Structure formats: structure tokens, C-alpha cells
Amino acid sequence: MNSRSLSSRVGLYGLVGVVAAAVHAGVLLGLGVLLPVWLANPLAFLAASVAGYLGHARVTFRPETGGERFARRWLLLQYGVNLAVCSLLPLVIRGLLPPPLELVVLVFTPTVLNALIWSRAARFSLQRRSDQLNPNAPRPRLHADDLGLSDATNRAILQLAQAGRLDGTSLLVNGPAAAAGVAGWKAVEAERPNLQLCLHLCLTEGPAAAPAATIPELVDARGHLRLSFGRWLLASLGPPRQQRRIAEQLGREIEAQIARFRQLCGPGPIHLDGHQHIHLVPLVLNTLLAMADREQIAWLRSTEEPLPTGLPLRCWWEAWRQAGLLKWLVLQLLSQRARRPMRRHGLSSNRSFAGVLFTGQMAGAPLNAAWRELQRLAGQEQAGETAPLLLAHPGAPLDTDLKALGFAVSQPFAASSWRQREWRALQAL
Template structure:
């Protein structure tokens, strides 16, 4: 018996090297989803290349509200034409300082940019730097998902015990999970499908090899109850475009090299893990079941 896991690479569209790495891994059967930053200039020109792999992976929207240029005017959040860093966005969200209309309009623009280049709507919506969990943002995301039949969302919460046992970036992982409680309530209330379990958070500055982290991420799924398991990764090949827009460079290379290599394949076999798309994941049993 195998355990299905959705393995999702974030940030398609951010840079050519990220795009190439993700496409190679999907083609090799080492990824089953990727999240698209449709406001980035490397999305539309490289959508067709990804579309050739559409039968191998879910492709969704990575809603972005930090550090990039929005697709339309946002005088409240991006008065100078650039979205704020994550810390400022979070402060505004929790002070009630986000303009709901601005957020909804930008989400609609990013969905339209995705759909125009892809030829159809996103299979799911999540958030760059997990912004889809924030107050005001999460309401816009859930409302958008409700208009996309069959689309799912990403939950970022994990059982506290699993986080403590893993001993990987514990404070960061606990914070990200805690931020998602409100989103989870909205998803459940609207009966929008989402993963039950989540993993993949670590300190990108760590000296621990990615090969040592992956077994811990997978073991959290294997030790817990059955459910829809989603593992987040960030593979990429460093290039000048990536270095201009993001500080996460060498960790992307390390993830890419590990995911494409024989050590990862051996780990999947040893742990009895099967990489799967969302519709192939097992739902968590309910009390009625």
C-alpha cells in the first residue's frame, strides 16, 4: 500500500531558470503540481511550454501581493507601483488596513492573466509567501475559488505534534500554520476542497542538506491519519533574472538537484510514497464514514 502525496513547486513564472527546472521535474514525474506567479514577465511567454505537460500536473495560481509589480493600479497597497514586503503586508492585514476592493481587483487580474496564457482557469489558488491566509486576502481568495468549479485551495496548517517531532524550523512552521486558521474555517464553510496535511517549510539559510529534510517531511504524512497530503518545494536553476528579483537562489538549485536525482526516487520507494495529483489523493475519513 502506498501513500499519495501531492508535490507542488511554487513560483513558476518568476524566472526562466525556475521555469525550466519545474518543467524538467514534471516531465520526469518528480512533481505533480506547480503554482504560477501570473503577474511576472516570465509567465506568459513560457505558458505554452508548461501546457505541453498539462496531463502530468495540476497548475494553479500563486496569488502574489509582495515584492512584485501588480498588474493594475493599487494606490493603497502599492502607491509607487510596487507591492510591499511581507512584513508590511501582514501588518496592514491584521490592522484592517487592506482595501478589500483593491485585493479583489488584483486577484481578478492575476486570474485573468493566468487564464489568458493557459487557456483555462487555475486548478487551485494558493499564495506566494502564504499571503492567501491573511485577513481580507483570504476572503477574496475563497470567493474567487467558489466561482471556479472543482478548484481547490492550499491549507498550510499541520498538527503541532508533527511539527515538534520533525524539529525543522519549528517557530516558522507554527506561525505559518497559525495564520491559516481563519482560511480553513472559510474553506470548510463554503465546502471548498483543500489538502488536509501540509509540509515543506524550512529555514532557507539552514546548513542542513535538503536530502536530510525530505524524509522528515514525508514521515509526517506517514505517521499521521489518512488524508490529502501536500508537500511544497521551490526548485530552480539560478540565473541573472532570478538573482535580480529574489534572494532564494542556491537553495533552489539544491532542491532541483535532489528532486531529479536517484536518492529521492529511492526515498519514495522506501517510504511507500506515490506522487499524485489532487484528485488522486485520499480524503480524510469523516465521523459519518
């Protein structure tokens, strides 16, 4: 940036800053009549932050944004950082500096922080705009989970695969319709040999693959797997002796599911993910890694999911209300924890992922935003990485009582009308 453009940018930044300060003062004076100052001031500052958010995107950094708004995350970041700094900084520097210097620090610290935040937001916007892909560029892989759960699930997945709307699926080997699902998949695979079939490791419901007597702590009286995701997570934090005991039984069940997968699908390296992403729980992951060479496990799914941009606020509210954000956070942490040991054992994984934040509701705006986000990352894979993966759970109307077959957790999910909405959305994507 030459000196003239830099001075122009600084001038525009100052102009927007003056407008934001005027908004702050005006709102504070107006609200001060009705509210106490301690409440009116944060609200006035929020109004000023919105003014700066819009002004800097559409005026100061217009060359980077094209006149579009910044992603809303930058407004949240700016507001949160400034509230924290303005609240804590006076307490931190009290008595450490002479009064004139203290005033300078209090005035200019938020200004500098704001400049850094809006500049980073502008670079973020520029990157998004410059990452427009041409039609021949690589694209994310479309993947569906739960093949074998029911005839309704099989029907949707096989139809999408036949139409070229899926690149892969994951098989529940203990699912009631597993054999029928594999038979249908092989028929489609004969015409589309690049399709990928993964083992969908299931440890939370359904009949166990290993003899129940050999895994007593994992099953109930009917021989059905009974530990929830939360209980597996707690087991990973338990005493070492307990972990070793459960890991021995866990290893038997994983080996039995791999054996059944090979019986249904044939020999070869295993690409593996988990029902309810159970493979990322530390105790399960460690057991998988310990047997990876012996069982030819070559790939494990990562759920590191970038937050999409351009979503309506109602979508974020739904993600919060239905605990999608909490699930996203937990799986982000588990995926990041798993990355290094997976590489150390020579396992590959997908570069990026979408499908946790809006699990079970991958249609409409969430699906399109996730697709755009993964498109930006497609073709940038490094060694040991496969293409970004977009996950959905399509299904036809359910006509099976899954609860009676040991899949009580999946029953309401599979019976939801969202299964058909995801099916239609993938057809139209």
C-alpha cells in the first residue's frame, strides 16, 4: 500500500471511528434517561460496535470486502474484546503509570485493538472473495452415514449414490439391514467404482458383534451395546486399571465389527469412522491406534469443522438451542487431540469436515454454507490428508421399530422428517 492510499485508509478509518463515537454518545444519552449508566453504557457501546462493523466493511475496507459486511463473528469478537479491555484495563494499570500516561493507555489501547480486529476481518473477507473456485476445481466429498440401519436409510443412500450425489457411505455392521445395504451398495459400486465404503464403528447401541460373555461391561442383559457417548468419555478419564479392563473388552468388540465388515464387504484396508463420532473418544481412539497395523486401519474421520459464514441468525439460534454448538466444541477438541497420534501411526484423515454443527439438519442454508466453506478448502490437501468431507443423514420415511431392535438412540433421529429433507437437499445440491 503506497503512502497516499495508506493516508486515505487512515482518514476513512478515523471518519468511521468518529461516527461510531457519535453513535455511542447519542445512544448513551438517550438510554441514560431510562436506564442506569452501568447498563446503558454497554448497550451504547454495542450500537457503536455495529456502526463500526458496518462502516469499516463498507467504507474503510471496501477494496477487501467489495462492500459486503464482515462475517458476524468479527462483530462479536470486537465487542467482547473491547468490553473486557475497558472493564479490566483500568484495574490492571491503576497506580502503575503517571496519570497522563495512564489516560493515553486507556484511550489508545482499544483503538489499536479495534484496528487489528477490523484489519484481520478485512483480510478474512478478501480471502473468501479470492477463493472463488472454477467449475473444474476439486470439490468436497459428499458422505452419508448409517447404511444398514434400516431399509428406509438404505433406500435413500443407494438412490443418491446411483444418481452420483454421494461419494461414500458408512456401514453399521450391526444394523438390522446391513446385509441388504451392502448388496445394494456393491451393485451401485459396479457402475461407480470410485465410491468409498467405511466401517461405521458402533459402540453405543444395537447388538454387539462380539459374544456378550466376553464384553460384560459394554452390553446389557439382551446383549446390546449400552454405553452412551458421555459414558465412554467418562471411562476415558477413569482410573488406569478400569481403563485397561474396558479397553480389553472394547478391543474384542472392535475386532468383531471389523471381521463382520470384511465378511460382508471383502478384504482390504479399513476406512473407519464412528456412530455418533465415538471413534474420537480418547479410550476408543487409543484402542483403534493400538490395533491399526494389525487390522489394516488406514483412515480415520476427523470432525474439525470450520464455522461457516453467511448464515441467518435463526440458524445460529437453532445450533445453540439444540446443543449443536456444544457438540461442535467437544468434537473440535477431540479431533484436534487425535490429529497428532493419528499421524504418528501413519493414518490419513480428511482435511476438513462439515456436519456436526447442524447434525441432522443439513438442508437449506446450513448445507449450502457448509458446502461453500468446504469448497474453499478443496484441493489444498497436504500429505496424509484426503478431500474435505460433508456429512449428511438422508433417509426415506421410517417403517421399522428400531427401538425394538436395539437402536433406541437412533429411533427418533431416523423417524424425523429431516431425513427426507436431507435426502431432497442432497439431490438438489
